[in-house]
Amino acid sequence: MKKEITKFQKRVYVATKKIPRGRVATYAALARFIGKPKASRAVGNALSVNPFSPQVPCHRVVKSDGEVGGFAFGTERKIALLRKEGIKVENGRIKDFRSAIVNLR
DNA sequence: GTCGTGACTAGCC
């Protein structure tokens, strides 16, 4: 049985994997990184079906506003994971969001 | 081949 994931999804997973521990990236940043700055929505879709949940730090991906965004296992779960990594989250928003963002490139 | 949906973003009031 194969995974049969599309190339787009693969790119999203690879980009997400590049996010170091203790830092976060926005959907727009990932979309930009893969060459589709306006595919932020598609990026979220790809992560939602992410077959590499523990392999890919999908919980390190947040919205552009600093909001945690969504998570396939529940937003609260995502927040808990982020806090474990050292990222402070308050009321569903990243604390020091601007500093927590990583520049993939 | 067409339609609808979603872990989004930016702009406008």
Add this chain to the structure above:
DNA sequence: CGGCTAGCCACGA
């Protein structure tokens, strides 16, 4: 500052 609308992309039915 807060809420709403439109735009954009990929995927499944």
